[in-house]
Amino acid sequence: MSLPVSAKQMTREVDRRRTFAIISHPDAGKTTLTEKLLLYGGAIHLAGSVKSRRAAKHAVSDWMELEKQRGISVTSSVLQFPYKEYAVNLLDTPGHADFSEDTYRTLAAADSAVMLIDSAKGVEPQTIKLFKVCSMRKLPIFTFVNKMDRFGRPPLELMEELEQVLGIRACPINWPIGAGREFKGIYDRRLKKVIMFDSEGTHGESVVEERMIDIDDPQIERLLGPERYAQLVDDIELLEIAGDPFDLARVRSGELSPMFFGSAMTNFGIGPFLSAFVEMAPSPAEAQTAAKLDPTRTDFSGFVFKIQANMNPAHRDRLAFVRITSGRFERDMQAQLVRGGRTLKLAFPQQFMAAEREIVEEAYAGDIIGLYDPGNFRIGDTLYTGSPVEETDIPRFSPEHFSVVEVRDALKRKQLNKGLDQLAEEGTIQVFRQPQLGDLDAIVGAVGMLQFEVLKFRLEHEYKVIVTLRPLNFRHARWVEGEGYDEGVFNRADYTKVLIDRDGLPLILFRNDWAINYCKQQYPKLRFLPNPPGTPGLEELHGAFSF
Ligand code: G4P
Numbered sequence: 001m002s003l004p005v006s007a008k009q010m011t012r013e014v015d016r017r018r019t020f021a022i023i024s025h026p027d028a029g030k031t032t033l034t035e036k037l038l039l040y041g042g043a044i045h046l047a048g049s050v051k052s053r054r055a056a057k058h059a060v061s062d063w064m065e066l067e068k069q070r071g072i073s074v075t076s077s078v079l080q081f082p083y084k085e086y087a088v089n090l091l092d093t094p095g096h097a098d099f100s101e102d103t104y105r106t107l108a109a110a111d112s113a114v115m116l117i118d119s120a121k122g123v124e125p126q127t128i129k130l131f132k133v134c135s136m137r138k139l140p141i142f143t144f145v146n147k148m149d150r151f152g153r154p155p156l157e158l159m160e161e162l163e164q165v166l167g168i169r170a171c172p173i174n175w176p177i178g179a180g181r182e183f184k185g186i187y188d189r190r191l192k193k194v195i196m197f198d199s200e201g202t203h204g205e206s207v208v209e210e211r212m213i214d215i216d217d218p219q220i221e222r223l224l225g226p227e228r229y230a231q232l233v234d235d236i237e238l239l240e241i242a243g244d245p246f247d248l249a250r251v252r253s254g255e256l257s258p259m260f261f262g263s264a265m266t267n268f269g270i271g272p273f274l275s276a277f278v279e280m281a282p283s284p285a286e287a288q289t290a291a292k293l294d295p296t297r298t299d300f301s302g303f304v305f306k307i308q309a310n311m312n313p314a315h316r317d318r319l320a321f322v323r324i325t326s327g328r329f330e331r332d333m334q335a336q337l338v339r340g341g342r343t344l345k346l347a348f349p350q351q352f353m354a355a356e357r358e359i360v361e362e363a364y365a366g367d368i369i370g371l372y373d374p375g376n377f378r379i380g381d382t383l384y385t386g387s388p389v390e391e392t393d394i395p396r397f398s399p400e401h402f403s404v405v406e407v408r409d410a411l412k413r414k415q416l417n418k419g420l421d422q423l424a425e426e427g428t429i430q431v432f433r434q435p436q437l438g439d440l441d442a443i444v445g446a447v448g449m450l451q452f453e454v455l456k457f458r459l460e461h462e463y464k465v466i467v468t469l470r471p472l473n474f475r476h477a478r479w480v481e482g483e484g485y486d487e488g489v490f491n492r493a494d495y496t497k498v499l500i501d502r503d504g505l506p507l508i509l510f511r512n513d514w515a516i517n518y519c520k521q522q523y524p525k526l527r528f529l530p531n532p533p534g535t536p537g538l539e540e541l542h543g544a545f546s547f
Pocket of ligand 1: 024025026027028029030031032033146147148149150262263264265266
C-alpha cells in the first residue's frame with residue numbers, strides 16, 4: 001500500500017488530466033489524427049504504428065472481423081498519452097452509421113470532444129448525430145478541419161456551415177494559409193504569429209518543423225507572396241470584426257467551438273492544435289461529468305461505461321472500462337459496488353497505451369482503467385471507497401427494435417443463454433422472456449438494427465451458436481408500474497405484447513405511438529416507463545435520435 005495522497009497532490013494530478021473523444025464521419029481521418037496525437041505526445045516515435053496495431057487487432061480478434069467485413073469501427077478503445085505536463089486520455093467513439101448506445105456511454109465518460117471535419121466535405125451525417133449527443137451533454141466541442149493539404153472548401157464557408165447545420169458558433173484559434181499543395185502554415189490568432197511548416201524530408205511520420213514569425217515581421221509578406229499575404233490580412237481583419245471573440249466560459253458550456261485547421265496526414269497544424277487544446281479543454285474538476293462529485297476528494301469513485309468480452313478470444317477475458325470520477329485508484333484496492341453493496345478487489349487493472357495494455361499501479365480522476373471482470377459488473381455500475389456515493393447517471397435508451405431469437409440446434413440452448421446473458425451485460429442488446437415460454441425463444445431488443453447483426457455474429461463466433469432473428473413488428477418497450485396491471489388484457493390485444501426482463505420485471509411492447517397513447521388513456525392508473533422503474537438516472541430519449 002502506498003502512502004496516502006495529499007490534497008495538493010490530488011489537485012495537481014486531477015488538474016493535468018484531459019479526457020476527450022474524437023467524433024467524426026468515417027474517413028474524415030480519425031485514425032490518422034489519433035496516431036498523430038500519439039506521435040506528438042511522444043507515445044510513439046514513428047507514425048504508422050496505429051494502423052499496424054489496427055491490423056494486428058484484426059488478426060487476433062474475431063470481433064474485429066466484423067469491423068473489417070463491414071468497414072466499420074464497432075469497438076471503442078481508450079488510449080492514454082502524456083503531452084507536456086498533461087496526462088491525456090483519448091476515448092475512441094464507434095464510427096458506424098447506425099447510432100448505438102455505446103457511443104452515448106463513451107461520451108458520458110468524456111469531458112470534451114474534438115469534432116473532426118474533412119475540409120472538402122464539411123459537416124457530414126455522422127458528424128451531425130454525434131454532435132447532437134455531445135450537445136445534449138453540453139460537452140465542450142473543439143473543431144479540427146482536416147485534410148487542408150487537399151483543396152477543400154473555403155474556411156469561412158465551413159465556419160458558416162457549423163452555425164447553420166449544427167447551430168454552434170465557431171471561434172477560429174488558427175487560420176489556414178493557403179490550401180492543397182500551397183498549404184504552408186497557419187496564423188495563430190492568440191499569439192498573433194504565423195507558424196510556417198517545413199515538410200522537407202517528412203511525410204508525416206515524424207514531428208514537423210515549425211517556424212514562428214511575428215505577423216508584423218516584414219519577411220512574412222516576402223515568404224507568403226503579396227497575394228496570399230493580402231488575403232491573410234483581410235481574413236484576420238474580417239474575423240476580428242465579424243467573428244465571435246474567444247470566451248472560455250462559452251467554450252466550456254458548449255456554445256462556442258474553438259476551430260483549428262490542419263492536416264493529420266502531413267502533421268501540419270497538429271502541434272498548435274494539441275497545445276491549445278490541452279490549455280482550453282476542461283480538466284475533470286472543471287467539466288460537467290456524469291457523476292456530480294468533486295474529483296479531487298481523496299476517496300476513490302468511478303463508473304463502468306463499457307464492458308467488453310472476448311477482446312482476445314485466446315483468453316476469453318472480459319474487461320469493464322471504468323471512468324474514475326474522484327480520488328486515486330490503486331492496483332488491488334478494495335472498493336464497494338453501489339448496486340448490491342458488495343466489496344470487490346479491483347485486480348488486474350489495465351491502461352491502454354499506444355503500444356499495448358499495461359497493468360496500472362495508480363490512476364486518478366479523469367483516467368480510464370480496464371478492470372478484469374469475472375462477471376461482477378454491469379454498465380452504469382458505480383464503485384467507491386469511503387463515504388457512499390450515488391449511482392452514476394448514464395442515461396439509457398429504450399429499445400426500438402425487437403426480434404425473437406430462434407436456435408435450430410436445441411442442444412445449443414445453454415450456450416445461447418450464456419451468450420445472451422453476456423451480451424446483455426455488455427449492453428449490446430437487452431434480453432426479454434415471454435412469460436408463457438420460460439427459457440424458450442428469448443426476445444432481444446436494441447436501439448439500432450446494427451446491434452442485431454453484432455449479436456448474430458458474436459453468438460456464432462464466440463459461442464458457436466447459429467441463430468435466426470425473426471423481427472417483431474413492435475416499436476416501443478414500456479415497463480409498467482402502478483395499480484391494476486393485468487397481464488391478460490395486454491396479452492390479448494394485438495397492438496401489445498407482454499414480456500419480462502432479466503430482473504423479472506414486466507414490460508409491454510407496443511406496435512406504435514398510437515398504441516401507447518391509447519393504453520395511457522385506457523389505464524390512467526398505470527405508468528408506462530421507457531426504462532425499468534426505480535433505476536436511477538434513466539431518462540427517455542426516444543425521438544432525440546430520429547435523424
Ligand atoms: P477514419 O479513421 O476517420 O475513418 O479515417 P482514416 O484516418 O482511416 O483516414 C481515411 C483516409 O483519409 C485515409 O486514406 C487517410 O490516409 C486519409 N487522410 C487522413 N488524414 C488526411 C489528411 O490530413 N490529408 C489527406 N490528404 N488525407 C488524409 P486511405 O487512402 O483510405 O488510406 P491510406 O491508404 O492512406 O492508409
